[in-house]
Amino acid sequence: MNDIFNFSAGPAVLPKKVLQQVQSELVDYLSPDGNVGVSVMEMSHRSAAFMDIATRAEADLRTLLAIPDNYKILFLQGGATLQFSAIPLNLAAAGDRVDYVHTGQWANKAIKEAKRYADVNIIASAENTNFTSVPDIANWQFSDNSKYVHTTHNETIGGVCFDGIPDVGERILVSDMSSCILSEPLDVSRFGLIYAGAQKNIGPAGLTIVIVRDDLLGNARQECPTLLNYQTHADADSMNNTPPTFAWYMAGKVFSHLLAEGGLAAAKQRNQLKAELLYKTIDDSSFYQNPVALANRSIMNVPFTLANAELDSLFLNQAKAAGLVELKGHRSVGGMRASIYNAMPLEGVQALCDFMEKFEKENG
């Protein structure tokens, strides 16, 4: 089968070049020193060949995001969801006040878990717009004494994204970047901690990246499981126990690919072009609709509805027949969602737009 464009929200499309390279060396890894005779999956995480992979991946990520030296990069497991627990367990004592901005379903999950460990203050909520915008920072009700301010930079389900990094002053900004990390350059120094599940812009599911400022380490509370303690992983270069080696390797391939394609400034250009094309198709039509405030439209996840929801199944079936797959909206919201991560080529978005215009003509 050829020319499948995969709009899955995650696990999601990976760069074809990376997949082909991984395929070529899947049984016999090609190291910088030549073939090693075994698969990456079969290599001890403490072997020289894997240590080289791990070190290069970290260095390339540091280059891509221009991560300052006083930030540790951790390669972990458990997804962003496990970080919902780890963050309060590491950054707040029991009963401490922590500030959360409520922007949708993923923010809500983070809030729900944090409430089990800390005194959560929801300092702003987009509920009044049905989570189709990010609350204006002018109206955030910061706590006087919160340990951190948590944001969900890009809501994968709602397709809502922060318009830049919020200025929280001297407060510690903690952000879930799962569905937007590496989509554009980012000033990491504005954050205390950034975390992201890998399965959108980084690599396969089963890897979670945490980028944390040095001075925030070492304060995990007593009941924090050892493997949820950031200090454990910082001390051991993420090898306190066996890391997800294959996912780490794949992430390294993706980082290296992104660098070769011009880094994150170039990625941003490509992503904006794709997003503009799709939003224009939606906005130029009276058949498709995206509810998100213009300033907060995600360039990664684009939800849209059809004028007549009874046509949803026909749309999905015909799209699939045209090679455009995984367009069904999240089960909680319905409609459609096109996730157009870094690895989605412009041709994929163009093919989707062409299909949408054709479908509208035939059914609108």
Place this chain on the structure above:
Amino acid sequence: MNDIFNFSAGPAVLPKKVLQQVQSELVDYLSPDGNVGVSVMEMSHRSAAFMDIATRAEADLRTLLAIPDNYKILFLQGGATLQFSAIPLNLAAAGDRVDYVHTGQWANKAIKEAKRYADVNIIASAENTNFTSVPDIANWQFSDNSKYVHTTHNETIGGVCFDGIPDVGERILVSDMSSCILSEPLDVSRFGLIYAGAQKNIGPAGLTIVIVRDDLLGNARQECPTLLNYQTHADADSMNNTPPTFAWYMAGKVFSHLLAEGGLAAAKQRNQLKAELLYKTIDDSSFYQNPVALANRSIMNVPFTLANAELDSLFLNQAKAAGLVELKGHRSVGGMRASIYNAMPLEGVQALCDFMEKFEKENG
């Protein structure tokens, strides 16, 4: 490069047939209904194609181990090490008594973490034999009121294995099976909970299997992170959040391969043959030594020392040149260790034995 035999303790050798099959469909997954046009790594975990993979993997594991219906199989992340925390958090309240058998370095890690959450009673220890045996169950000092009895069925570093399943009566037996699961048939009904990191006999690192009896679910303590609560995963068929899809898929391939090769009775025969060959080479020589009590010798991990430790480097270098890699003993104990998991072919062990005999002749 050809004919590399990889004795890594984990991540470890995988069946060549499985790797080749995975390679062939890495870019375009071949489902039972034909090619799907995307990589397994790019598929939503909630897609029909992945749900089919997940369901078949679980069913095949249930068949392989004849797992009774009243046991849940969970596909998790974090390795056995994260389970060291999860077990007391799920099965004991703060201050509850729990019994642990101390058989070596992995048991010790489990004990150390459990002590942070419960009143740990070390009911038996092999310290008096320098952890070269499993303490005789006749001498285990069971607590009257412990919530469970924890064993490390096979010590990966020490090469020490239980000689059968200990009879703990009505007590709940919890066992770390990371380095021996699927090496032979197992009466799962004798256990309350079995856990295993995947990276030895199951698949790539980044997947952890937990097999838990139904009635032990639902008792996690308040401070247990949601993703460490077994009930969370049981309720969601291990898809509360995005699971490590590629590792799960690989595990399914390994399960299916094992079934095709005759199941675990046949695996046991193959493993015993390999282990007997290697132990005979060691025992027939005055140059190599394995310190483990005969009844407790692991058929998966075979540590051995050379009569003269100054020859270790030469042994490792010449072995590597002969295509026999990852034979260095764990950094904490030195010497050699040959891990001969399911996927190590008999020819690999034969090649190692031939090399050992030659090396002894030249240097003994």
